[in-house]
Amino acid sequence: MGLLDLLFGKRKQEVLEAIERGAxxxxxxxxxxxxxxxxxxxxNIPVxxxxxxNIKKxxxxxxxxxxxxxxxxxxxxAKGILLQNGLEEVHxxxxxxxxxRWVNS
Known part of the structure; x- marks a missing residue:
């Protein structure tokens, strides 16, 4: 497993775990x-x-x-904007x- 696989695999895992928690x-x-x-x-909220x-919503x-x-x-x-505006968990x-593909596999 290469470094990119490791990084993107971790991202996928974090995203799927967040979905399980109602993200x-x-x-x-x-x-x-x-x-x-x-x-x-x-x-759909364009960046x-x-x-x-919209941040309040x-x-x-x-x-x-x-x-x-x-x-x-x-x-x-968008992640940076949301974090700077007080949202705590943004992936x-x-x-x-x-x-x-991740959510439908």
Whole structure:
């Protein structure tokens, strides 16, 4: 097992454990991208819409969050924004299609 396998295997394990604890999936792609494919039950809040109002809504969920996007770049940014705004447990799953395989395997 290589270093990347170890790192990504750990990410997968953390994400799946968070889902078992009731985590909510937040897809931070645009509405147009989300429309053409997404993880069932995920919320669509584009990364550039992570304003005070949407952050407040996410806090009210009172659950761990898993962020995803097309490749992992926007979800990494979203994770930083959410953590800076007081959300305590946020996981970056990276690409939504990979997360979709994880939750449906």
């Amino acid at each position: 909510k999936i937040v897809d931070v792609r645009t509405a147009q991208e989300f429309k053409y494919g997404n993880v069932d039950g995920s919320l 550039d819409s992570l304003n005070a109002s 996410l806090k009210k969920l009172n659950a761990p969050l898993i962020v995803c996007c097309a490749s992992g770049m926007r979800s990494a940014s 970056n799953a990276g690409a939504w299609h990979k997360l979709n």
